[in-house]
Amino acid sequence: MQFMQSQRDDQLIDLRPSLPDVERNEDSSPAELFQNETLRPILKFQNDLLLLVFRQYFEQRKGVFYKLKHNQQKAYIEQAVQKDLRFRSLLTGIVVGHFTETEWEDYLGDEAELRRRMMTMLIKRVQDQLKEL
Numbered sequence: 001m002q003f004m005q006s007q008r009d010d011q012l013i014d015l016r017p018s019l020p021d022v023e024r025n026e027d028s029s030p031a032e033l034f035q036n037e038t039l040r041p042i043l044k045f046q047n048d049l050l051l052l053v054f055r056q057y058f059e060q061r062k063g064v065f066y067k068l069k070h071n072q073q074k075a076y077i078e079q080a081v082q083k084d085l086r087f088r089s090l091l092t093g094i095v096v097g098h099f100t101e102t103e104w105e106d107y108l109g110d111e112a113e114l115r116r117r118m119m120t121m122l123i124k125r126v127q128d129q130l131k132e133l
Helices: 002-015 030-045 047-060 070-083 085-096 101-109 111-127
Strands: none
Touching: 030 047, 030 085, 030 101, 030 111, 047 070, 047 085, 047 111, 070 085, 070 111, 085 111, 101 111
């Protein structure tokens, strides 16, 4: 079982894009390191799927999103993630499903902070790509 888990972990890490721009500072907190070394690459890897999920979410709500002004669209994205627990759980699963076993254990060690960082980054990523929606 350990060998299979190790193989899965290696495959997951190999899927992730490298992010040379990400700062790796020895003074970084464990949460910041996790954010930069795990969450950022996974969010980048899952970007296209995340945009599809958001498009579907907006369409299920009769396309109201597309009638809003730019700033209102940004607020709508943030509200959708913060207020719709079911949607937030789906988004969390899209990211957490790409954790290695060790990353999962690290995530559980500071779940509230890491979930907050994950959602903040996810919201910003989608907001920055409004024209793709």
